[in-house]
Amino acid sequence: MQVGPISRRRFLATGAKAGAVVAMGxxxxxxxxxxxxxxxxxxxxxxxxxxxxxxxDEGQNANPFIWFNPDMKAKFGATADILGLPFxxxxxxxxxEMLTRxxxxxxxxxxxxxxxxxxxxxxxxxxxxxxxEADFNLSDVLxxxxxxxxxxxxxxxxxxxxxxxxxIAYRTDIFSxxxxxxxxxxxDEFLNxxxxxxxxxxxxxxxxxxxxxFCYAWFMNIxxxxxxxxxxxxxxxxxxxxxxxxxxxxxxxxxxxxxxxxLQVGYPELNAAYMNGSTAxxxxxxxxxxxxxxxxxxxxxxxxxxxxxxxxxxxxxxxILAVSAFSKNQQNAYKVVQYMSSAEVSIKDVYDPKxxxxxxxxxxxxxxxxxxxxxxxxxxxxxxxSYVSAIKACLTNGYPELSIPGxxxxxxxxxxxxxxxxxxxxxxxxxxxxxTNEWNSITTSLGQDNQVKAYADWVSSxxxxxxxx
Amino acid sequence: xxxxxRRPSRWSGGRGFALLTVAPATIVLVVLSVFPLxxxxxxxxxxxxxxxxxxxxxxxxxxxxxxxxxxxFWSSLGVTAAFALSVLTIQLGVGLALALALHRLxxxxxxxxxLLLIPSIISSSVASFQWRSLFDYSSGxxxxxxxxxxxxLLSWTADPRLALPSLLLVDFWQWTPFVTxxxxxxxxxxxxxVFEAARVDGSSSWQILRxxxxxxxxxxxxxxxxxxxxxxxxxxxxxxxxxxxxxxSATESFAFYNYVQGFRYFSVGYSAAMSYVSVIxxxxxxRIILRYMERPVGRPSASLTPPQAAP
Numbered sequence: 001m002q003v004g005p006i007s008r009r010r011f012l013a014t015g016a017k018a019g020a021v022v023a024m025g026x027x028x029x030x031x032x033x034x035x036x037x038x039x040x041x042x043x044x045x046x047x048x049x050x051x052x053x054x055x056x057d058e059g060q061n062a063n064p065f066i067w068f069n070p071d072m073k074a075k076f077g078a079t080a081d082i083l084g085l086p087f088x089x090x091x092x093x094x095x096x097e098m099l100t101r102x103x104x105x106x107x108x109x110x111x112x113x114x115x116x117x118x119x120x121x122x123x124x125x126x127x128x129x130x131x132x133e134a135d136f137n138l139s140d141v142l143x144x145x146x147x148x149x150x151x152x153x154x155x156x157x158x159x160x161x162x163x164x165x166x167x168i169a170y171r172t173d174i175f176s177x178x179x180x181x182x183x184x185x186x187x188d189e190f191l192n193x194x195x196x197x198x199x200x201x202x203x204x205x206x207x208x209x210x211x212x213x214f215c216y217a218w219f220m221n222i223x224x225x226x227x228x229x230x231x232x233x234x235x236x237x238x239x240x241x242x243x244x245x246x247x248x249x250x251x252x253x254x255x256x257x258x259x260x261x262x263l264q265v266g267y268p269e270l271n272a273a274y275m276n277g278s279t280a281x282x283x284x285x286x287x288x289x290x291x292x293x294x295x296x297x298x299x300x301x302x303x304x305x306x307x308x309x310x311x312x313x314x315x316x317x318x319x320i321l322a323v324s325a326f327s328k329n330q331q332n333a334y335k336v337v338q339y340m341s342s343a344e345v346s347i348k349d350v351y352d353p354k355x356x357x358x359x360x361x362x363x364x365x366x367x368x369x370x371x372x373x374x375x376x377x378x379x380x381x382x383x384x385x386s387y388v389s390a391i392k393a394c395l396t397n398g399y400p401e402l403s404i405p406g407x408x409x410x411x412x413x414x415x416x417x418x419x420x421x422x423x424x425x426x427x428x429x430x431x432x433x434x435x436t437n438e439w440n441s442i443t444t445s446l447g448q449d450n451q452v453k454a455y456a457d458w459v460s461s462x463x464x465x466x467x468x469x
Numbered sequence: 470x471x472x473x474x475r476r477p478s479r480w481s482g483g484r485g486f487a488l489l490t491v492a493p494a495t496i497v498l499v500v501l502s503v504f505p506l507x508x509x510x511x512x513x514x515x516x517x518x519x520x521x522x523x524x525x526x527x528x529x530x531x532x533x534x535x536x537x538x539x540x541x542f543w544s545s546l547g548v549t550a551a552f553a554l555s556v557l558t559i560q561l562g563v564g565l566a567l568a569l570a571l572h573r574l575x576x577x578x579x580x581x582x583x584l585l586l587i588p589s590i591i592s593s594s595v596a597s598f599q600w601r602s603l604f605d606y607s608s609g610x611x612x613x614x615x616x617x618x619x620x621x622l623l624s625w626t627a628d629p630r631l632a633l634p635s636l637l638l639v640d641f642w643q644w645t646p647f648v649t650x651x652x653x654x655x656x657x658x659x660x661x662x663v664f665e666a667a668r669v670d671g672s673s674s675w676q677i678l679r680x681x682x683x684x685x686x687x688x689x690x691x692x693x694x695x696x697x698x699x700x701x702x703x704x705x706x707x708x709x710x711x712x713x714x715x716x717x718s719a720t721e722s723f724a725f726y727n728y729v730q731g732f733r734y735f736s737v738g739y740s741a742a743m744s745y746v747s748v749i750x751x752x753x754x755x756r757i758i759l760r761y762m763e764r765p766v767g768r769p770s771a772s773l774t775p776p777q778a779a780p
Binding site: 088091092095096099117120121211212213259260261262263264265272405406408409412416419420421422423424425426434445446447450 | 516518519520521522523540541606607622624626627628629712713714715716717718719729732733734735736
């Protein structure tokens with residue numbers, strides 16, 4: 001076959017097509033490569049026998065491992081090597097790694113919302129197979145953080161490391177000056193107080209996590225208080241109801257009495273908005289209290305009180321520790337999990353302002369124990385009393401975060417549409433309608449029957465733990 | 470006299486040798502590019518979900534049909550179109566103006582061209598983190614200057630109306646210098662006798678630009694636009710770092726939405742279908758641009774003809 005010289009035009013056209021195909025397809029090639037399971041092929045990774053690779057969201061929450069590494073080495077000859085992941089985006093990175101059966105992680109620290117997916121896909125080694133459940137002193141773990149967060153199909157897969165719940169932090173000086181004697185008991189009251197105390201640009205009435213990533217939790221916090229539920233028993237989404245629309249409208253209304261950059265506010269920004277003294281009241285994870293009373297971080301030390309959210313308090317995130325099914329170092333990994341979750345060690349970090357772990361054991365709930373990891377009091381006695389009382393009150397009516405297979409996806413979709421409503425691109429009703437449609441697709445794709453059973457089991461575990469739902 | 474002619478070995482030269490030398494590169498290409506591409510095409514006809522216990526099924530064109538009804542897909546296409554439009558207008562316009570200015574500079578041209586490289590060689594993720602500080606509402610320098618001028622402070626990446634323009638600004642900052650450099654290289658390659666003749670004929674600067682420079686530069690412009698269009702379709706880092714697609718889905722680009730489907734939800738069948746749609750779109754756009762740019766210039770013989778050395 002005679003092939004003539006290629007014309008410039010043809011060269012350019014072909015080159016452009018090839019470039020486009022390779023450029024666009026290359027990204028997807030990576031996806032296929034990353035997602036294709038390769039049974040029995042452990043990727044490069046793993047650590048020396050005495051080193052346990054710990055996956056955790058990077059930053060302050062890894063500090064306890066660093067603080068207690070010398071003690072772990074002295075007690076059982078292992079130390080933790082932290083492999084940090086971003087707080088938002090942690091799920092996809094763990095899953096992409098575990099789908100290749102990589103042994104890069106020995107211990108995984110993650111929120112219970114991911115437990116359903118991780119167990120159903122065989123990513124975790126049951127702790128009961130590696131040691132004795134009694135090692136974890138589970139009877140001391142608060143019921144809401146115990147079986148629903150740790151067990152699946154009757155097996156113990158994880159140990160608690162952090163007990164998250166949302167609570168109100170408010171400025172006692174501003175409340176007193178305005179003649180407000182107590183924190184809000186209903187969401188209408190919350191809105192009215194936010195409105196009354198809103199005096200921009202020096203003082204904002206309230207603030208909340210409105211950035212993409214976790215804004216769904218602040219919606220759920222209100223929705224739970226209005227009596228909402230995740231699904232019906234046959235897995236019909238129950239968010240697009242009167243309570244759902246009312247809750248989302250409430251969150252949109254609260255935006256008016258918040259700092260102008262509220263849609264940019266995530267966890268650190270929300271802490272900053274309160275601790276720099278510009279916001280009268282916030283709903284935030286409970287560890288804010290420790291930071292707000294820390295003079296090195298806060299301008300409002302001693303001017304705060306803490307209270308449960310109106311009616312119910314949502315329990316977003318939390319952290320649990322588990323051993324990877326693909327770890328080559330499972331025995332040491334088990335020891336690290338057991339050590340870090342123990343009452344004796346965890347009490348030293350759940351009240352330390354330099355980390356984000358929060359109380360999850362009965363034995364933690366003592367104002368006299370509100371100390372940092374070196375044993376110094378974390379806050380004045382009055383604030384410690386208020387803080388611990390608020391946590392107890394929150395837990396009485398804690399509302400559980402969804403933790404069934406696909407939960408991270410349901411939550412991410414909800415987050416997207418809550419964000420759409422906050423941005424004003426959809427009305428609350430439109431946003432929840434679209435979220436409902438997407439939730440139905442997820443349920444179908446994961447198998448309706450599987451999901452109905454998983455949801456029923458999960459709800460029962462809460463009922464068994466005495467948590468109303 | 471009889472001559473004994475050695476018959477050439479099949480592998481010692483010619484076709485066999487050529488095949489042998491081409492084989493390693495071909496194998497690498499097939500394994501790393503062609504196979505994944507074909508495999509992803511196959512996936513696009515299935516409903517495969519990496520974390521589902523339900524076995525994947527062949528669904529034909531259902532994923533492609535679903536895309537047509539997916540509001541988020543269309544809005545992500547809108548965001549990508551905004552990036553593409555910015556490439557075609559602002560980046561190309563400013564890049565061309567800068568290239569023309571640099572081309573006429575008698576001195577420091579190389580020094581300035583080197584400086585222009587800096588934004589393009591910085592990793593997009595690193596640049597995004599820097600911009601994140603610049604955009605910060607309370608401590609960012611942009612709002613600091615607005616404050617000095619007694620102007621209202623802006624929520625650069627949090628305001629639904631401003632978030633996308635803010636990202637376009639970052640993209641403009643990073644990639645306009647690259648466009649400038651490509652066009653500058655093209656300007657250097659143009660034959661100077663054509664311009665000298667035009668000047669002798671009394672053409673104004675505008676006429677030279679309109680009727681000589683731009684037509685002769687069309688092919689370089691075409692390649693530049695295509696390269697940047699591919700970049701616009703792939704834009705991801707700055708979105709991931711600065712807005713995570715928000716507020717709402719205001720800054721969720723095509724590539725970001727594809728990432729969400731493929732890597733966050735692990736819906737690989739649907740994600741593969743999206744990838745192929747983007748490939749088709751880029752090819753069609755490239756084809757249109759090339760066709761437009763390859764139209765005959767007034768006097769094609771003059772174009773890209775190297776200047777003859779004067780005796």
